[in-house]
Amino acid sequence: MIIKQLTVFIENKTGRLNEVTQLLGNSGINMSALSLADTSEFGILRMIVSDPEQALLILKGADFSARLTDVICLNSPNEPLALARALDILSGEGVFIEYLYAYSMDNKSANIVLKPDNIRKCIEVLQAHKLELVKASEMYKI
Amino acid sequence: MKCKRKIFGIAETEIPNNNKCNQSYPNMIWNEKMECAGRDEMRAVQTERLKETVNRIYHNVPSYRQKMQEAGLLPDDIQSVDDLSKLPFTIKSDLRDNYPFGMFTVPMSEIVRIHASSGTTGKPTVVGYTRKDLNTWSEVVTRSLCMAGVHREDIVQIAYGYGLFTGGLGLHYGCENLGASVIPISGGNTDKQLQLMQDFGTSVLACTPSYSLYLAEEMEAAEIKKEDLKLRVGIFGAEPWTENMRKEIEFKLGIKAIDIYGLSEIMGPGVSCECEHQAGMHINEDHFIPEIIDPLTLQPLPAGEIGELVFTTITKEGIPLIRYRTRDLTRLNYEKCVCGRTLVRMEKCKGRSDDMLIIRGVNVFPSQIESVLLEMSETAPHYLLIVEREGNLDTLKLMVEVQEQFFSDEIRQLEALRKKITHKLQSTLGISVDVKLVEPKTIERTAGKAKRVIDNRKL
Numbered sequence: 206m207i208i209k210q211l212t213v214f215i216e217n218k219t220g221r222l223n224e225v226t227q228l229l230g231n232s233g234i235n236m237s238a239l240s241l242a243d244t245s246e247f248g249i250l251r252m253i254v255s256d257p258e259q260a261l262l263i264l265k266g267a268d269f270s271a272r273l274t275d276v277i278c279l280n281s282p283n284e285p286l287a288l289a290r291a292l293d294i295l296s297g298e299g300v301f302i303e304y305l306y307a308y309s310m311d312n313k314s315a316n317i318v319l320k321p322d323n324i325r326k327c328i329e330v331l332q333a334h335k336l337e338l339v340k341a342s343e344m345y346k347i
Numbered sequence: 348m349k350c351k352r353k354i355f356g357i358a359e360t361e362i363p364n365n366n367k368c369n370q371s372y373p374n375m376i377w378n379e380k381m382e383c384a385g386r387d388e389m390r391a392v393q394t395e396r397l398k399e400t401v402n403r404i405y406h407n408v409p410s411y412r413q414k415m416q417e418a419g420l421l422p423d424d425i426q427s428v429d430d431l432s433k434l435p436f437t438i439k440s441d442l443r444d445n446y447p448f449g450m451f452t453v454p455m456s457e458i459v460r461i462h463a464s465s466g467t468t469g470k471p472t473v474v475g476y477t478r479k480d481l482n483t484w485s486e487v488v489t490r491s492l493c494m495a496g497v498h499r500e501d502i503v504q505i506a507y508g509y510g511l512f513t514g515g516l517g518l519h520y521g522c523e524n525l526g527a528s529v530i531p532i533s534g535g536n537t538d539k540q541l542q543l544m545q546d547f548g549t550s551v552l553a554c555t556p557s558y559s560l561y562l563a564e565e566m567e568a569a570e571i572k573k574e575d576l577k578l579r580v581g582i583f584g585a586e587p588w589t590e591n592m593r594k595e596i597e598f599k600l601g602i603k604a605i606d607i608y609g610l611s612e613i614m615g616p617g618v619s620c621e622c623e624h625q626a627g628m629h630i631n632e633d634h635f636i637p638e639i640i641d642p643l644t645l646q647p648l649p650a651g652e653i654g655e656l657v658f659t660t661i662t663k664e665g666i667p668l669i670r671y672r673t674r675d676l677t678r679l680n681y682e683k684c685v686c687g688r689t690l691v692r693m694e695k696c697k698g699r700s701d702d703m704l705i706i707r708g709v710n711v712f713p714s715q716i717e718s719v720l721l722e723m724s725e726t727a728p729h730y731l732l733i734v735e736r737e738g739n740l741d742t743l744k745l746m747v748e749v750q751e752q753f754f755s756d757e758i759r760q761l762e763a764l765r766k767k768i769t770h771k772l773q774s775t776l777g778i779s780v781d782v783k784l785v786e787p788k789t790i791e792r793t794a795g796k797a798k799r800v801i802d803n804r805k806l
Contacts, residue, residue: 212756214761214786244758247784268786272754
């Protein structure tokens with residue numbers, strides 16, 4: 206259930222993001238999901254990759270500040286109000302979401318990557334409401 | 348614990364071939380007669396040597412003679428150390444004005460060594476040493492090493508630059524004089540530094556404090572544990588550093604970090620040095636008389652007050668200096684030290700009376716900023732200050748590295764850290780600083796003096 210997200214701290218500098226993608230790409234690591242959050246000073250790159258441990262080693266070896274973060278991924282129907290229903294449940298149970306990013310798989314379903322404050326509780330809540338969580342092994346393969 | 352040099356002969360046999368045996372090896376005082384002299388005794392020595400020096404320079408150096416004449420002084424007007432304050436000051440530009448050898452008091456045939464300080468602007472400051480001067484220098488460095496607890500069983504890796512800079516060769520001859528084994532590796536070449544440190548069993552490291560932290564970082568990267576090394580003492584100088592930085596170095600390298608002080612104009616390293624109690628640096632005042640003055644009024648300040656440190660050399664032949672203004676801010680403590688030495692102690696320098704930044708009318712010392720950063724575990728002691736003038740307003744920007752382990756995947760935590768640093772700096776300095784968090788290991792490391800400030804203002 207728990208997915209290892211690769212998180213990289215990058216300064217707002219031309220070419221820095223490209224360095225990350227080049228490094229990973231050249232080592233045969235594929236990205237299944239990616240989100241870049243930015244402030245005026247720095248950005249935080251969050252990625253789901255085919256081999257998180259290996260990717261972490263590669264980036265650390267190149268002096269990047271990188272770490273693995275536990276996240277979960279909710280598979281939801283690709284239809285109006287689907288996300289709203291899921292969020293309703295989570296907020297109703299007092300689960301706080303640090304951040305999320307989502308993408309449609311096709312016209313039937315969408316994946317929502319979530320970083321809750323309490324990951325165990327979040328999983329319990331979602332499972333109790335029969336919401337579908339994506340397995341880590343599947344997530345890395347997309 | 349006091350012991351005379353002779354004890355070495357006895358102690359030697361008891362010492363196993365392991366450098367981590369400081370406890371069984373008493374720290375010795377190299378020159379007990381001078382280092383533990385009573386105050387009156389010291390003053391008598393200083394008086395005699397001062398009179399001789401003043402007499403010599405008056406007759407040998409035209410620029411000094413002229414200065415004394417302008418002040419209406421004759422050599423006979425200096426009858427004791429109390430008359431020191433009658434003499435005119437010497438400043439760095441005096442040496443530059445007489446570039447290169449104009450202030451030497453002996454013919455070049457007597458000069459056996461020339462050093463020069465890294466001149467950031469204009470010409471370098473050149474100093475010359477006679478054979479006796481080199482002996483004096485070795486003597487004061489040897490005393491310093493003994494203060495630091497170094498002994499002749501030690502293997503000393505000298506990672507100060509060798510060359511025109513006094514750091515490398517200064518330490519070198521002092522170590523040899525003591526009888527320690529010297530590795531004259533000089534600065535830089537970090538991989539080799541680490542390799543020899545392991546292979547040769549280096550027990551004493553001499554370099555700049557910032558370089559020692561860099562070495563510690565590289566050790567971590569190379570997965571070399573401090574426990575695997577025999578390092579036990581560090582002799583660090585040539586740049587200002589804080590107590591917090593000392594703690595960090597001592598922790599990361601598992602050593603005792605000793606502060607050594609010196610400047611090439613006066614001699615080089617060994618003008619003063621801390622003993623194992625780390626309670627101020629003992630000035631070798633039988634060679635260099637210290638004074639503290641108010642840098643604005645130039646009046647001498649009473650003992651214990653912070654001001655600019657001024658030195659008069661009283662045994663130097665090549666280029667004696669009278670009341671040389673170091674620009675270093677510190678204070679003096681004349682109390683006898685627990686180690687038994689009576690040599691006056693100077694505190695770690697508080698900064699310099701000339702590298703002080705004035706930002707929007709507020710005096711800022713880079714060392715204050717360093718203290719703030721080191722108090723926080725989230726930041727690394729690697730930083731760069733950039734001063735700009737936008738319109739008529741000075742801005743201070745701080746680039747600081749975030750410690751690897753505090754890097755968070757949440758922006759609000761990084762923003763919170765940035766706010767925390769900004770707030771702390773604001774309350775310490777009284778001005779706002781634009782803080783920029785940068786990736787670890789992106790601020791340039793140097794083997795020499797760390798460059799901490801870039802002042803882009805055209806003042």
